[in-house]
Amino acid sequence: MRRVLICGSNGLLGQRLSFHLSSNTAYEVLNTSRERSFVFDDRLFDYTQLDITQKGDVKSLVSSFQPSVIINAAAATNVDWCETHREEAWNVNVVGVENLVEASRKVGAKLIHVSTDYVFDGKSGPYAEDAQPNPISYYGKAKLAGENATRTGGIPHAIVRTIVLYGTGIQVKNNFALWVIRSLRSGQRIRCVDDQISNPTHVSDLAQAILKIFELDRIGLYHVCGRETVSRYDFAFQAAGIFGLDSSLIDRTKSSELAQPAPRPMVTGFVTLKAETELGLKLMNVKEGLTLLKSELHDQRTS
Numbered sequence: 377m378r379r380v381l382i383c384g385s386n387g388l389l390g391q392r393l394s395f396h397l398s399s400n401t402a403y404e405v406l407n408t409s410r411e412r413s414f415v416f417d418d419r420l421f422d423y424t425q426l427d428i429t430q431k432g433d434v435k436s437l438v439s440s441f442q443p444s445v446i447i448n449a450a451a452a453t454n455v456d457w458c459e460t461h462r463e464e465a466w467n468v469n470v471v472g473v474e475n476l477v478e479a480s481r482k483v484g485a486k487l488i489h490v491s492t493d494y495v496f497d498g499k500s501g502p503y504a505e506d507a508q509p510n511p512i513s514y515y516g517k518a519k520l521a522g523e524n525a526t527r528t529g530g531i532p533h534a535i536v537r538t539i540v541l542y543g544t545g546i547q548v549k550n551n552f553a554l555w556v557i558r559s560l561r562s563g564q565r566i567r568c569v570d571d572q573i574s575n576p577t578h579v580s581d582l583a584q585a586i587l588k589i590f591e592l593d594r595i596g597l598y599h600v601c602g603r604e605t606v607s608r609y610d611f612a613f614q615a616a617g618i619f620g621l622d623s624s625l626i627d628r629t630k631s632s633e634l635a636q637p638a639p640r641p642m643v644t645g646f647v648t649l650k651a652e653t654e655l656g657l658k659l660m661n662v663k664e665g666l667t668l669l670k671s672e673l674h675d676q677r678t679s
């Protein structure tokens with residue numbers, strides 16, 4: 377039986393992976409995250425607290441569980457927070473990954489790690505896997521360093537980069553789609569930039585890609601994102617339409633007017649041909665992703 381250790385199980389992506397893998401009796405799964413308790417019932421799925429920045433804890437948990445695969449969905453993901461809390465951001469996004477790499481090496485495990493389009497400068501998207509990274513934010517720099525630690529660690533590995541992840545789950549942090557929907561629902565005006573252009577990705581597509589990499593035992597770098605390239609403004613506008621909300625509350629603006637602490641790559645997007653052909657993925661466009669989100673939010677409210 378394949379043993380899988382998931383890190384960051386309480387996050388948006390982590391929850392999806394934990395649910396799918398833990399529900400499959402073919403695998404023995406240990407879910408972990410920084411918090412003491414699991415978002416799912418830990419009588420149904422195995423869970424233990426693990427902070428990936430704690431080298432000794434990572435080492436002893438990995439050597440006692442002996443996973444064949446470690447999936448790292450843990451990260452510091454708030455781009456502006458990372459810009460202003462550099463040491464803490466480095467600790468999670470680089471040192472934490474180094475700890476997982478070292479522990480993987482000791483037990484011969486494969487590491488599946490997740491990264492971001494923010495490793496690029498946004499001058500010439502869409503990017504293929506062989507494009508040259510050039511991060512402009514501290515988050516992007518740290519995530520690239522985390523990739524490099526994975527790549528040079530002497531372990532079998534896969535790295536999956538993704539873009540503007542959205543979706544729902546239990547107590548998940550606000551993501552762009554949820555922020556737009558919640559704000560418009562409460563009648564609040566919002567400002568959305570029309571000059572940051574990329575491919576928002578429903579978490580279900582990313583989870584599917586990682587599950588395929590796991591099942592097919594793939595290694596290497598994969599670019600995975602939604603099928604459609606849109607500005608944040610266009611995405612918010614489509615969300616308003618699909619959720620039946622008032623789009624006149626969305627004000628079009630420019631990045632320069634938002635004064636966000638971290639610089640953003642303006643035009644990213646990925647070439648996803650490799651992921652689609654090798655993993656057999658059918659990635660969603662904005663309408664499909666937001667329609668799925670709408671039904672998931674409806675199910676959450678009625679369950």
Ligand SMILES: NC(=O)c1ccc[n+]([C@@H]2O[C@H](COP(=O)([O-])OP(=O)(O)OC[C@H]3O[C@@H](n4cnc5c(N)ncnc54)[C@H](OP(=O)(O)O)[C@@H]3O)[C@@H](O)[C@H]2O)c1
Pocket residue numbers: 383384385386387388389390408409410411426427428429448449450451452453468472490491492493519537538539540541542548549551
């Ligand atoms: N979100 C996006 O728009 C986006 C875009 C591109 C790429 N990505 C990448 O996609 C991956 C998944 O992102 P996500 O949106 O699912 O993130 P998320 O919802 O923020 O989840 C990350 C999880 O990791 C946990 N965590 C943080 N530090 C930890 C530590 N030291 N030890 C163990 N767990 C820790 C967090 O716990 P706390 O809640 O306690 O912090 C949280 O539960 C990340 O690698 C991210 O960089 C995300």
